[in-house]
Amino acid sequence: MxxxxxxxxxxxxxxxxxxxxxxxxxxxxxxxxxxxxxxxxxxxxxxxxxxxxxxxxxxxxxxxxxxxxxxxxxxxxxxxxxxxxxLLQSKTKQAIPSAKPPLSSSQYPTKTGYDIQASNILDNPFEENIVPYSFSDGNTDIRLTQVKNLSLQYSSSMNRKGSLKRMSQYHENGSLYFKEQLSNYLNLSRGLHISKFNLLITRSSEMSIYLIAKVVLKPLDKVIVAELSNFAVNMTLLQAGATLETIPLDEDGISIAALKDKLKAGPIRMLYITPHHHYPTTVTLSAQRRLELLQLANEYGFVIVEDDYDYDFHYDKAAVLPLASADTNGMVIYTGTFGKSLAPAFRTGFVVAPHNLIQEMNKYLGIIDRQGDIIMEQTLGEMIEEGEIHRHLKKSLKVYRDRRDNMSELLNGMLKEHISFDIPNGGLATWVEFYQTKSLMSIKERCLKHGLLVPRHILYQNRQISAMRIGFGHMDTQEMEESFSILKRVLESF
Known part of the structure; x- marks a missing residue:
């Protein structure tokens, strides 16, 4: 036996x-x-x-x-x-626990044996692309990225003299070389007046917002956002303990009159805006409202977080300069993504603010991302200095402008009986409103059966509005035609 x-x-x-x-x-x-x-x-x-x-x-x-x-x-x-x-005890003198053997030795616990603090606020709202075609809220096209050139640039940076030393050290403050190049780039392209000491480099725009909330907000601080706003940012602000209140917006951006009413009702700590191309509607905050907004911030002392998530993408006229370029009292925190036209792995987030705020944010960055990516930052700095970023963006802009125009033609030709929209002057998405109130979730479900994913997070529906934010950057002509053909069939089936 x-x-x-x-x-x-x-x-x-x-x-x-x-x-x-x-x-x-x-x-x-x-x-x-x-x-x-x-x-x-x-x-x-x-x-x-x-x-x-x-x-x-x-x-x-x-x-x-x-x-x-x-x-x-x-x-x-x-x-x-x-x-x-x-042995009854291991060499560490810790008693070996006795337990009844589970039914299967490959079984791993499905839940912790202790209580944890779960967050419903931060549940992932994104969906996987499991079908041939997919809408987005404004993604770039990885296929346009010259991956080989980027890889060579990165490899070259790794092989340069001193790269081994850079990789073997922690760099809590990031690459000063990259900060110098990026500050010069932002000054020239966006009318800022900053130095490397006004920059914080992060892994993403999401990390930037998290750090801003961590340093600037206290529990129950009142934060103002637009009625239609960036859901992911709202999640982060709520998780930080903020109290969110909304104000309406129109074709000129957020309502200054509504903001004044909020200020009269009590103090606010922060206003979060995307003035260049409002997310999700893509409208641009007018020049007059920009001036009023800065005046109100100076008068009432609230923080303006200006998220310029797609500044690089403008097609018909020169881009409007950010509010941060006219801020003389340190009321604006400016954040964005550098290298959005590149492959996701080559992008980085950044925050522009007065030096004392950058110092405090850097303390928290040192906890959650102490190592950073010094070689990537070195590579991006060289790409700025050598003009490679400018050349790549110039080529990409032509393609994205053509895709915006093509999408506009398809929407007019195939869906004009069902929708209205304005051609965006920049960005990577179009705001589409439906004439008749239809269940967007029903549209989503029917599209999926025909091979088109319509993600939940691009749908906006309430008593006043039924709309989608549809990105055009990631789709070529054939993909657009197939996608809108599916959407047309679904709309006509109601």
Missing amino acids: SSPVLLSLSSFVTLDRNTSTPLFVQLAQQIINGIQRGFLATGAKLPGTRIVGDQLNLHRKTVIAAYDELQAQGWIDIIPNKGTFV
Whole structure:
């Protein structure tokens, strides 16, 4: 009759002969795991090395090496002429827990054995692209990225003299070289007046907003956003403990009159806006309202967070300069994404603010992202200095402008009976409103059956509005035609 211990070993020891981990290490690790989880009782006698080798199809020397490893770590004791036994305690003197073996050794707990603080606010609203065609809220097209050139640039930066030293060190303040290049770039392209000390480099725009909220907001601080606003940012602000209140917007941007009413009702801490191309409607905040907004911030002392998420994409006229370019009292925090026209891995977020705020934000950045990506920052800095960013953006803009025009023609030609829209002067998306109130979730479900994903987060529907924010940047002509053909069939089926 087989030994119970031998049967136990064969029930939870599974060896992978295709991995680089030596078999004796795998065996030792899984026996340790078996002891910890109660498969092997404390004091139990283990089978001999020859028997284990036969049972698990291992060379006896492999089993001997595993037993030696277990003895060295203090999990077993090998007594000459008596046998090999599971120790009551490991060398760390911690008692080995006794437990009833679970039904399957491969089973891992589905839930923690302790309470955790779950967040419904931060549930992921995005959906996977599981069908041939997909709408977005304004993504770029990875296919336009010259990946080979980017890879060569990155490789060249890694091989330069001093790169090994840079990679071996922590850089809590990031690459000063990149900050110098980026500050020059922003000054020239956006009318700012900053130095490298006014910049914080982050991994993404989401990280930037998180850090801003962490430093600037306290629980229950009142934050004003537009009635239609960036859902992901709202989630972050709510998670920070802020109280969100909304104000309406029209063809000239957010309502200054409504903001004044809010200020009369009580103090506010922050206003979050996307004035260049409002998210999601794409309208631009008028010059007059920009001036009034800055005056109100100076008068009432609230913070303006200006998210310029797609400043680089403008087609018909020169881009409107950000509010931050006219801020003389340090009331505006300016944030955006650099390299959005590149592959996602080559993008980076940034925050522009007075130096004292940058210093405080950098303390938190040092906790959540101390290492950073110094080589990537070096690469992006070189691309700015050598003009590569400008050349790539110039080529991309022509393609995205053509796609915007093509999408406008298709919307007019195929869906004009169902929708209204204005051709955006920039950005990567079009705001489309439906004449008749239809269930957008029903439209979404029917489109999916025909191979078109309409993500939930691009849908906007309430008693006053039924609309979608449809990105054109990621779709070529054929993809647009197929997608809008599906949408047309669905709309006509109601």
